Amino acid sequence: MSRIELKHIDKFYGSNHVLRDINLTIEDGDFMTLLGPSGCGKTTTLRVVSGLEKPQNGTMTIDGVEMINADDAYYAEPSKRGLNLVFQSYALWPHMTVYDNIAFGLKIQKMSKAEIDRRVMDSLRMMRIDMYKDRYPTELSGGQQQRVAIARAVASSPKLLLLDEPLSNLDAKLRIDMRAELQRLHKELGTTIIYVTHDQTEALTMSTKIALFKAGELNQVATPTELYNNPIDLEAADFIGNPRINLLDGKAEVINGQLVVKSDLGGHTFPAEHLTSEEFPKSGEFDCVLAIRPEQIAISTQPVEGAIPVTIYANQPAGSETITTLKAGTDEFLAKDIGQIRYDLDQKVWAIIDQDKINIYNKETTRLIKRAV
Numbered sequence: 001m002s003r004i005e006l007k008h009i010d011k012f013y014g015s016n017h018v019l020r021d022i023n024l025t026i027e028d029g030d031f032m033t034l035l036g037p038s039g040c041g042k043t044t045t046l047r048v049v050s051g052l053e054k055p056q057n058g059t060m061t062i063d064g065v066e067m068i069n070a071d072d073a074y075y076a077e078p079s080k081r082g083l084n085l086v087f088q089s090y091a092l093w094p095h096m097t098v099y100d101n102i103a104f105g106l107k108i109q110k111m112s113k114a115e116i117d118r119r120v121m122d123s124l125r126m127m128r129i130d131m132y133k134d135r136y137p138t139e140l141s142g143g144q145q146q147r148v149a150i151a152r153a154v155a156s157s158p159k160l161l162l163l164d165e166p167l168s169n170l171d172a173k174l175r176i177d178m179r180a181e182l183q184r185l186h187k188e189l190g191t192t193i194i195y196v197t198h199d200q201t202e203a204l205t206m207s208t209k210i211a212l213f214k215a216g217e218l219n220q221v222a223t224p225t226e227l228y229n230n231p232i233d234l235e236a237a238d239f240i241g242n243p244r245i246n247l248l249d250g251k252a253e254v255i256n257g258q259l260v261v262k263s264d265l266g267g268h269t270f271p272a273e274h275l276t277s278e279e280f281p282k283s284g285e286f287d288c289v290l291a292i293r294p295e296q297i298a299i300s301t302q303p304v305e306g307a308i309p310v311t312i313y314a315n316q317p318a319g320s321e322t323i324t325t326l327k328a329g330t331d332e333f334l335a336k337d338i339g340q341i342r343y344d345l346d347q348k349v350w351a352i353i354d355q356d357k358i359n360i361y362n363k364e365t366t367r368l369i370k371r372a373v
Contacts, residue, residue: 002063002082002159002192003028004049009058009068011044018044019055020216026194026209028063031186033195033203036213037239042196043164045213049194050085050162051078062160083160084153088168090145092137092152098124099133102152109156123151126188127181143174147181154189163195167202179205200240204228212236230359234366237291237359243323245291246333252288252360252369254281259370261360263290264329265308268355270370280362280369287363294336298352299324299343307350312343326351 004026011019019041026032034042047053048068049060054075060068067076092101099120106116124130127147137145146166153161163182167175183206186193197203203210204224212220212227220232231237237245250263259270280286300307313332314325317340324335324343328351335351343349360370 004160004192004194005061006045006049007059009045009048009055009060010070011041011048011053011055018216019048022058022218024211024218024221026192028192029190029208031193031195031206031208033197033207033210034213035197035200035203035210036219037198040213041216042198042211042213046085046162046164046194046196049081049160050083051076051081052085081160082158083162084156084158085162086149086153086164086166088165090137090142090149092145092148094137097134097136098129098140098148101137101148102155105152105156119155119157123155126154126185127151141174143170143178146170146178150182150185154185154191158191161189161191161193163193165197166195168197168199175199175202182206200242204240212239229357229372230368231291232368234289234291234361237361237368241293243294243334243336245293246297248290248292248331248333249363250288250290250360251285252280252362253285254283259360261288261290264331265290265351265353268358270355270358270360274356274370274373276368276371278362278365278367278369280365280367288369289361289363291359291361292333292353293357294323294334296354296357297326297333297335299326299335299337299341300350300352301343301347302350304350304352307352310349310351312345312347312349315341315343315345317342 006022006024009019009022034045036042044053048055055070057070062081067081102120102123103116106119124133127150129144129147167178179202207224210224210227211218214235220236228240231240248263250261252259252261257272259275261268308328310326310328313327316323322337322341326333326335357372359368359372362369
């Protein structure tokens with residue numbers, strides 16, 4: 001079992017307040033990804049969990065056992081927390097074979113030779129590198145070295161596995177392969193994993209939960225599906241998605257409990273059950289922002305009832321997908337098609353948008369006021 005609970009964690013480096021009142025619960029067996037741009041506090045949070053950093057305020061428990069109590073100046077040593085950490089750099093001993101790199105930590109724990117051999121070979125087979133056990137790190141590729149680092153971490157059967165941007169040094173193809181291996185590893189071990197990355201694709205494809213950071217604060221904690229479909233504010237919406245989400249200005253007003261929105265895309269009416277509990281003007285018109293994912297916009301070359309007449313501003317077939325820039329009034333927005341589809345520039349077409357999939361944000365507060373459903 002490994003349930004982690006962080007409460008009111010504050011961390012300062014001098015006058016720099018890098019973590020601001022972090023409250024985060026990671027359930028047993030979660031694959032929790034800490035996501036955000038550089039400098040947002042995600043790696044510092046991981047280091048606080050591991051014991052490599054001491055926060056100035058707050059508490060942390062693992063399975064109900066207190067590991068941090070800043071008020072009492074109590075900090076459990078990293079060795080007492082039942083975790084292993086995998087860094088961005090592989091940190092392998094160059095003079096040791098793959099087998100010996102993994103066995104080293106187990107020998108320190110004074111395990112029997114038979115138990116060490118079983119654990120080393122099990123972890124190597126799990127990461128599909130058992131054929132390299134007698135090689136030295138310099139004889140391996142970057143991806144193979146990273147697999148050794150992960151195999152070393154899981155050999156001791158930690159209840160908590162921490163990974164700090166472990167794939168960032170790998171090329172695109174290797175990253176895809178390693179994402180698949182990490183998914184399988186999580187399923188087979190059932191270990192609680194905390195994973196740090198700035199790569200949203202890694203977060204969306206592997207996680208059971210994502211904690212999105214913004215300037216030292218937790219912005220949103222949600223499943224990958226919920227985070228993608230309903231980002232909590234405009235900054236989160238703009239950060240998640242590739243190609244980026246379309247953001248278009250509009251005017252909104254609440255009429256008979258429904259949200260009525262007008263923009264260059266025309267008029268839309270959203271029922272009360274699609275609205276969030278976020279505070280926004282209940283009377284009078286106010287500025288809003290419509291957010292629509294490019295893949296939620298279909299293009300028709302013939303008029304379709306309810307579709308919006310637009311023109312083709314740019315067309316970019318790119319092998320497996322086509323990104324097309326559409327223009328409606330003064331607004332430009334992207335549509336994404338699967339496959340190679342070619343349109344003529346300035347061609348008149350019709351954009352089909354499922355209004356249930358549109359997010360609406362209050363422009364003043366930047367907060368989500370209408371969910372995608």
